[in-house]
Amino acid sequence: MRISQDKLDSFNKANLATHQTAFNALSDILSNNGYDVNSLVSKISKFHIATPSWALGTGGTRFGRFPGGGEPATLEQKIEDVGILKALSNQTSSVSLHIPWDIPSDAAAIKGVADDVNIAFDAVNSNTFQNCADGANTPNGKSYKYGSLCNSDPAVRDQAIKHNIDCIEYGKALGSKALTVWLADGSNFPGQANFRHQYQRVLASLKEIYKALPEDWYMFTEHKPFEPNFYSSVVNDWGSSLLLAKNTGEKCLCLVDLGHHLPNTNIEQVVSRVLMEGRLAGFHFNDSKYSDDDLTAGSLKPYQLFLIFNELLDFMEGDELDNPDLAWMIDASHNVKDPMEDLLQSLDAIALAYAQALLIDKKALAAAQESNDVTLCQEILQEAYRTDVRPLIAEARIKAGAAFNPIKAYRDLGVRQGLIDERGYDTVSSGL
Numbered sequence: 001m002r003i004s005q006d007k008l009d010s011f012n013k014a015n016l017a018t019h020q021t022a023f024n025a026l027s028d029i030l031s032n033n034g035y036d037v038n039s040l041v042s043k044i045s046k047f048h049i050a051t052p053s054w055a056l057g058t059g060g061t062r063f064g065r066f067p068g069g070g071e072p073a074t075l076e077q078k079i080e081d082v083g084i085l086k087a088l089s090n091q092t093s094s095v096s097l098h099i100p101w102d103i104p105s106d107a108a109a110i111k112g113v114a115d116d117v118n119i120a121f122d123a124v125n126s127n128t129f130q131n132c133a134d135g136a137n138t139p140n141g142k143s144y145k146y147g148s149l150c151n152s153d154p155a156v157r158d159q160a161i162k163h164n165i166d167c168i169e170y171g172k173a174l175g176s177k178a179l180t181v182w183l184a185d186g187s188n189f190p191g192q193a194n195f196r197h198q199y200q201r202v203l204a205s206l207k208e209i210y211k212a213l214p215e216d217w218y219m220f221t222e223h224k225p226f227e228p229n230f231y232s233s234v235v236n237d238w239g240s241s242l243l244l245a246k247n248t249g250e251k252c253l254c255l256v257d258l259g260h261h262l263p264n265t266n267i268e269q270v271v272s273r274v275l276m277e278g279r280l281a282g283f284h285f286n287d288s289k290y291s292d293d294d295l296t297a298g299s300l301k302p303y304q305l306f307l308i309f310n311e312l313l314d315f316m317e318g319d320e321l322d323n324p325d326l327a328w329m330i331d332a333s334h335n336v337k338d339p340m341e342d343l344l345q346s347l348d349a350i351a352l353a354y355a356q357a358l359l360i361d362k363k364a365l366a367a368a369q370e371s372n373d374v375t376l377c378q379e380i381l382q383e384a385y386r387t388d389v390r391p392l393i394a395e396a397r398i399k400a401g402a403a404f405n406p407i408k409a410y411r412d413l414g415v416r417q418g419l420i421d422e423r424g425y426d427t428v429s430s431g432l
């Protein structure tokens, strides 16, 4: 299913007057305060986030899963759905695959499907938190029950290393440029495993995988404090992730998944530290109340998201975030909302946080910090945060031929019903 440009144009046309009034009012205020509105709109327009293939279908919990209709059952359909998100929002233009859930058996054909809707391939994600499909119970199959790259059995480590190298090969065929390694490795009980040995085995295994990394690729490590193991994780925090990255090689960087922190962790400070060391790979955007809740980005802590963008813009030369070396991705799981609507809400929240951060008076903030004017520091940040930047995002979308309000367009144009008509009610999104 595709949304025609005609439909999007008439949707925008019908709502143009309301948007134009709001945009003109905001433009006047911003221009009077010295901002270049065209440049702001252009920066927002260029900032795109990758969509994870696994978020296009309904997720679940260990208690159950409640799928909706018309969900993508094949990799081709997942790419088609990302094409719809792109058409509606102009905020995503790539898909991140998960191996083995999305093995591209015919890479040329899959690339063709993606080219048709102008979708590129983001980082490839390996999976050693489940046993491989050919089974741990077969004569040659090895189980990840006690870890993968950290396992005490070298044959298990070799299998996990090979899986990651296979992922690189799949990614090469599609034009990906990065491998993401998130490890479930750790332990559930005190004394179960030796922290040092587990870490050293992971490092040695990552070095083996790194040898297979093409010249223009990156490898990402991703930390997580607990789950599925509850006593210890091998890559438990940004410090361990940074140690692994630095000890593995120059092209090994640290990915920050916003849900992979203990409650009240100052994630914006984590971002600042990893950036300072030149090792920030990018983000897995989501939101959470407790830990890895995988909720819609910005649904609970939009101010935190804004503060993270403040750190990014503070560090970067200029304030354009279309830096090809940073990986921007949503990593969420949608249990109660339509997955496509949930992704559109996340894309919207991320763009809002970026736009708000673009309004921070960096010079004034730096001066207030130097003179220890704490009140003024807060005023400067919140002045930017409390500006309603929604008309800027809408304008960026309209200029790119997308819908000024993607959720409203998704509903008004009956996208979900169209997908159900095409695919039926009983589809199962692979891997979930």
Ligand SMILES: [Mn+2]
Pocket: 182, 222, 257, 284, 331
């Ligand atoms: Mn993640």
